[in-house]
Amino acid sequence: MNDKINDLLRRVEEFKPKAAAEVEEFRIRILGKKGELNALLDEFKSVAPEYKRELGQKLNRLKSEAIERVNTLREQFAAQAAAAGSDKAGDMTRPASSEELGSRHPISLVRNQITDIFSRLGYTIAEGPEIEDDWHVFSALNFPPEHPARDMQDTFFIEKNPDILLRTHTSSIQVRTMERQKPPIRVVCPGRVFRNEAISYRAHCIFHQVEGLYIDEGVSFADLKQSILYFAKEMFGEHATIRMRPSYFPFTEPSAEVDVSCNLCGGKGCNVCKGTGWLEIMGCGMVDPNVLEASGIDPHKYSGFAFGMGVERIAMLKYGVKDLRLYFENDVRFLHQFDNAL
Ligand code: PHE
DSSP, X not given: OHHHHHHHHHHHHHOOOSSHHHHHHHHHHHHSTTSHHHHHHHHHHTSOHHHHHHHHHHHHHHHHHHHHHHHHHHHHHHHHHXXXXXXXXXXXXXXOOOOOOOOOOHHHHHHHHHHHHHHHTTOEEOOOOSEEEHHHHTGXXXXXXXXXXXXXXXXXXXXXXXXXXXXXXXXXXXXXHXXXXXXXXXXEEEEEEEOOOOOBTTBOSEEXXXXXXXEETTOOHHHHHHHHXXXXXXXXXXXXXXXXXXXXXXXXXXXXXXXXXXXXXTTSOOTTXXXXXXXXXXXXXXXXXXXXXXXXXXXXXXXXEEEEEEHHHHHHHHHTOOOTTHHHHOOHHHHGGGTTOO
């Protein structure tokens, strides 16, 4: 019996399992009801009294050593499993994996920049419908019927007589504002506009505008020029300068195109400004008295100026984007470049 106890003790001490399942097998074989230890205890009953004391103590030691060995091995395997699990989702102490954050579309960024700049000059934002009638897009803006100026903006018509159409500029919002409000009026009108144009690197049939309108007593062309200069410096930097070239719009008189000094070459001439040192950014002018009158504003008392620009164009100039179609393709490699843009 002594030999059997010694043998089992040795096997307990030398037991080196490779997997948790082996520990459980070992426990059942040694410590289980029909296990080797119980068999020894049975045998112990018939041991001669003079050996009982010594063998009894040995058996007790064997039992506690076997239990302890099984417990330690179980803990070791549990710890190993937890360590392996921490590579997967199981470890609650692991830092969360970062979610990919979306970013603002460059067109939204630039539209917000434009409206922010004008809001610092006291302008509020006005919006209006994309589906418009002829009055708000053309007639109230001094486009006579059949006037060739209507050809300047290739219109998408939805219905004819009376004409329902997609707005070709956000000047329609300015008309709606003048109909609703009494001067002084100071609004910027951001929005999507539609023109039946062939899609290319510099034109799209859907694009975005921000137009502005300021009407009060005694508003002059000098006010217009100063406001646009302020805008250009805020948008393109302190060194930006502007120049105005005479132009024509049915709703303004006089009218001008505004150029800003090329921010890439500093006015020296490069391939973006085609060697001129200037980039065209918007149209503007003094609101034609006919337009004021059409919206119920007394042109003898009030005067005002209006301006309008394409958001895509401003964004192209500001960020050096060469192809306007990139704005509409929603390729995340393009969009991610504006993650931290201001
Ligand atoms: N509405 C003009 C356009 O879409 C821009 C403009 C607005 C020009 C206001 C002058 C004054 O081209």
